[in-house]
Amino acid sequence: xxxxxxxxxxxxxxxxxxxxxxxxxxxxxxxxxxxxxxxxxxxxxxxxxxxxxxxxxxxxxxxxxxxxxxxxxxxxxxxxxxxxxxxxxx
Amino acid sequence: xxxxxxxxxxxxxxxxxxxxxxxxxxxxxxxxxxxxxxxxxxxxxxxxxxxxxxxxxxxxxxxxxxxxxxxxxxxxxxxxxxxxxxxxxxxxxxxxxxxxxxxxxxxxxxxxxxxxxxxxxxxxxxxxxxxxxxxxxxxxxxxxxxxxxxxxxxxxxxxxxxxxxxxxxxxxxxxxxxxxxxxxxxxxxxxxxxxxxxxxxxxxxxxxxxxxxxxxxxxxxxxxxxxxxxxxxxxxxxxxxxxxxxxxxxxxxxxxxxxxxxxxxxxxxxxxxxxxxxxxxxxxxxxxxxxxxxxxxxxxxxxxxxxxxxxxxxxxxxxxxxxxxxxxxxxxxxxxxxxxxxxxxxxxxxxxxxxxxxxxxxxxxxxxxxxxxxxxxxxxxxxxxxxxxxxxxxxxxxxxxxxxxxxxxxxxxxxxx
Numbered sequence: 025x026x027x028x029x030x031x032x033x034x035x036x037x038x039x040x041x042x043x044x045x046x047x048x049x050x051x052x053x054x055x056x057x058x059x060x061x062x063x064x065x066x067x068x069x070x071x072x073x074x075x076x077x078x079x080x081x082x083x084x085x086x087x088x089x090x091x092x093x094x095x096x097x098x099x100x101x102x103x104x105x106x107x108x109x110x111x112x113x114x
Numbered sequence: 115x116x117x118x119x120x121x122x123x124x125x126x127x128x129x130x131x132x133x134x135x136x137x138x139x140x141x142x143x144x145x146x147x148x149x150x151x152x153x154x155x156x157x158x159x160x161x162x163x164x165x166x167x168x169x170x171x172x173x174x175x176x177x178x179x180x181x182x183x184x185x186x187x188x189x190x191x192x193x194x195x196x197x198x199x200x201x202x203x204x205x206x207x208x209x210x211x212x213x214x215x216x217x218x219x220x221x222x223x224x225x226x227x228x229x230x231x232x233x234x235x236x237x238x239x240x241x242x243x244x245x246x247x248x249x250x251x252x253x254x255x256x257x258x259x260x261x262x263x264x265x266x267x268x269x270x271x272x273x274x275x276x277x278x279x280x281x282x283x284x285x286x287x288x289x290x291x292x293x294x295x296x297x298x299x300x301x302x303x304x305x306x307x308x309x310x311x312x313x314x315x316x317x318x319x320x321x322x323x324x325x326x327x328x329x330x331x332x333x334x335x336x337x338x339x340x341x342x343x344x345x346x347x348x349x350x351x352x353x354x355x356x357x358x359x360x361x362x363x364x365x366x367x368x369x370x371x372x373x374x375x376x377x378x379x380x381x382x383x384x385x386x387x388x389x390x391x392x393x394x395x396x397x398x399x400x401x402x403x404x405x406x407x408x409x410x411x412x413x414x415x416x417x418x419x420x421x422x423x424x425x426x427x428x429x430x431x432x433x434x435x436x437x438x439x440x441x442x443x444x445x446x447x448x449x450x451x452x453x454x455x456x457x458x459x460x461x462x463x464x465x466x467x468x469x470x471x472x473x474x475x476x477x478x479x480x481x482x483x484x485x486x487x488x489x490x491x492x493x494x495x496x497x498x499x500x501x502x503x504x505x506x507x508x509x510x511x512x513x514x515x516x517x518x519x520x521x522x523x524x525x526x527x528x529x530x531x
Contacts, residue, residue: 025424025425026416026424038424038426039426045417046370060516060517064368064515064516067459067515068368068459068515069367069368070357070367070368071357072358072456074358079416079417097371097418097419097420098418098420099420100420100422
């Protein structure tokens with residue numbers, strides 16, 4: 025089980041959270057002007073990175089706020105967490 | 115290849131089993147092949163076997179990063195069934211079940227396919243309606259599936275508890291009698307041995323580092339940890355690592371890789387006659403011929419390549435098992451492990467061509483690929499040999515995510531997604 029540091033509440037057990045998948049995927053601003061391929065890329069295609077992976081988490085059984093984390097998908101170690109809307113740390 | 119038979123067992127017994135032929139060779143990669151399969155699991159080895167046996171491609175190789183059958187083929191709970199909802203899925207999975215029936219004879223290798231029945235438990239009104247819909251859909255497609263009352267379910271699987279006070283009491287079950295289990299390692303080894311006998315090079319400890327295309331955008335070479343190979347047809351069958359391998363050809367995939375756990379108990383005498391699955395409480399269980407209870411748990415909620423999952427996921431499944439089968443409450447668990455499963459958005463696999471000419475992909479089997487091993491290899495070999503999808507896998511192309519013709523089997527899959 026992961027130990028996840030919520031940017032609002034501090035470190036908590038994984039069972040308090042819901043995973044929200046890959047972070048920083050922007051919905052196309054004008055769907056009508058978006059090609060089928062671009063729309064499919066937005067909806068379905070994912071980086072599925074082996075290594076550092078930016079992902080969304082919801083502190084469902086805590087503050088109920090969304091935030092982002094960077095986690096290494098080989099070691100499952102979370103290197104950093106940050107609030108939604110902030111850029112991905114380098 | 116020397117045939118396995120009762121006479122070869124007796125003959126080799128006389129020489130104290132010192133002279134058995136190696137099951138497959140251990141060749142070095144050649145500089146040029148007609149086709150290369152990336153990934154030496156069950157699906158990849160089956161693909162190579164059918165390419166050689168049915169399509170006459172003999173100058174081919176299977177490249178495996180580790181050892182054959184060391185990924186999900188050796189990590190799954192070996193359940194075989196074809197009681198899927200949609201026509202496309204039923205055709206695909208039942209194609210495999212038909213091939214399982216005589217696979218041991220075809221390969222001259224005992225894959226220990228045992229059609230002992232797969233029973234899926236219903237715990238509430240939604241389950242009953244969903245399972246009956248599956249049963250009728252399956253029957254329209256000529257696939258066996260029948261409804262059992264709780265009493266009939268108990269007769270079919272005596273360890274089952276029908277306690278009406280249980281949190282999720284059993285109100286019925288769907289049974290596919292042709293479903294069952296097989297010996298997972300033997301499937302990889304059987305296909306490897308049969309493919310090797312037809313001239314296929316099975317190259318282990320050989321990682322594909324790059325898949326290069328020529329100026330026209332067609333595959334011309336793969337660069338591996340054991341040298342470059344000139345090849346015009348490459349089939350990627352890399353399960354959880356498909357996104358990584360396809361990334362080396364410059365392609366993104368509609369996949370996410372999650373850890374899926376399984377565990378086995380200490381071995382006990384034969385007690386469990388069939389396979390039982392429950393989507394609602396999330397547990398599935400069967401007994402291996404060694405006597406271990408083989409139990410499947412769920413996926414973790416995050417992308418990972420770690421081949422380990424959270425203990426709370428396995429605990430959840432064991433709690434469900436103990437409620438369904440109180441007789442197992444005091445059994446100890448012997449081992450647990452994780453495999454990395456590649457899951458598509460519609461929970462159906464991707465088998466077909468890709469935007470790169472000569473590059474083919476067979477992936478996205480998610481939490482239930484083992485059952486499809488023979489059928490998957492069979493239709494994928496056809497796709498590679500003819501550069502065109504077989505009618506069975508034509509609906510399962512990568513293209514469906516752009517056209518929107520998804521095959522949304524999430525409700526039919528064994529594991530609650």
